[in-house]
Amino acid sequence: MTERANTPVPSVIVCAERLSARIVLPVGLDAEAASELSLRAVAKERGVHLTAEAVTLLAEIAERYANGESPIDQEFLRATLPVNGVDAWIEWMDGFNPSEMNDSPEADQSGTIDYYNRQSFIRVSKNEPIATLHAHTEGEDGLDVCGGTLTATAGKRLGMTIDKSLVLSDDRQLVAQIDGVLKLCKGKLRVEPVLEIAGAVDFSTGNIDFDGDVMIREDIRDHFRVRATKDVTIEGLIDASHITCGGNLYARRGVAGRDEGTLDIGGDAEIGYIEQARGKIEGSLSILREIMHSTLEIGKDLTGDAGRVIGGSLHVLGDVRLAEIGSRGDTPTKLILGPKSELTDEGEAAANTHVLNEIEKMRNELRVLQDPTTPRSAVNAERMTELEFEIAEAEAELQALPTNVETPVDAECTSTIEVLRMIHARVTLEISGRTIVFGHELKGPVKIWLEGDTVMHQLGNAEPAPLRGTAGVQDRLAA
Amino acid sequence: MRVMLIDDSKTIRRIQRSILEQLGYTEIEEACDGQDALSRVAAFQPTLILLDWNMPNMDGITFLKAFRQRDTTTPVIMVTTESEKTRVIEAIRAGVNNYVVKPFTPDLLQQRIKETLERTTAKA
The missing domain is CATH 1.20.58 (Methane Monooxygenase Hydroxylase; Chain G, domain 1)
Known part of the structure; x- marks a missing residue:
């Protein structure tokens, strides 16, 4: 028993994680024990799954031992490691990666940086590809030295959801379905049809120029511009800035133009107050409080049951319905009604x-x-x-x-003015070539309109009568 | 007609200059205080002086006293915020020909200038 125990034998060692196997041939093995067949038998006995490469290597080891090389301790087999899957990823087209947006304006040739023109959002057009989506892969399992499976980890699916405003084309491109702004928020990628500015339009956003609707949650600061092809809604105050929109303007707080603010509105406007601004509203203007010292052209009606016009000059092509025109301080206030004179x-x-x-x-x-x-x-x-x-x-x-007092106006004015509370002194109305200046206040409700060549008025339910001679009115007829 | 404007306020000088230009006077010299005026008055030889009272370095009344030692005929209009009777009398004693209290309207200043020049011409 002792002799047999001391007889050298070949042995195979498998490492703990079965990632490799090595063979140990001590000194003094007899030829049979060190033969290729014997080595393969020892390996199999140890549970090793012999590959063709492993068998070849064992044959070489046996030959080297037969040729006198001893002892030998050599790895003869390694596990085939698993290949893990790749995570899904998005390859953004140039300028479309929302998380890498570079909104720093660049200096021009003179070294001047225009911070008003920085862009803090990504605009996309309908049918525009914005990225290529690469799907995740499952990976490939491996094999340990005993033939066991080493499981591969599958790649992760895309860590964001894609809104229906984007579709995946056959060539795996993400294509915008609508015009709008690309947004990645809380893991959701989408194109929003409305550009929403969460704060104010200021140096953090730059000027806004957007094909679509714009929603601004706070103010528009001095000297910034907002242009939109559709509606603009501003929840804050419009400072001395410039608003241009093809649709409607909703600014329930108001416009503090400070003689610099401008409005160019393609549709209607609903505004809290307007102070020292100028511009044009193609549609109707609904004013909630005052229009002060402003120069505006209104394509349709001017209405505001609590609205007042103090100072400035308004040209209204439609009807007017307001609470007051002018002020107790007799602020000169001009209202031009109806089609504009060609000579004005x-x-x-x-x-x-x-x-x-x-x-x-x-x-x-x-x-x-x-x-x-x-x-x-x-x-x-x-x-x-x-x-x-x-x-x-x-x-x-x-x-x-030059004044418009003696300027003839050919087109007939069909507008009416309805003032619910008061027309104050030094209010001037221009209606079809007539300049009507109020010398005193006229208490409302009063309605004023042109009937033939006569400017008529009606106080409350009283009989209509010519306006001339009322409230110190001077009716200066064009020459 | 050569007019010297002596006032530490650039705005007032601008207004006075504009009023004078409207009256057709274009030869106008400006000084920012009495000292500045004294250094230039001999060379400029004004035919009318508009003079402020309160100014740094040398006030209007000091300038006037010094100026009247060498020139007793050139008319001087004091244009000042000093409106107390005693001050007006003090200025007249020192040799002013007319007095305009600030604030003044363009019309008032024009009127005072015309008055003063008419009186001076009549005396001559």
């Missing part, structure tokens, strides 16, 4: 209104300084002198400007 120059009218507004502002400031409660300092005296001078200069400028 818009620029002149705008300039006229601008000068009137400036004079009014200066008068207001002067009134404050002249108030007995205001301290009479040298600075105030100087400012008052300056205001007196500038008012005189502006009035001279106004005299020099």
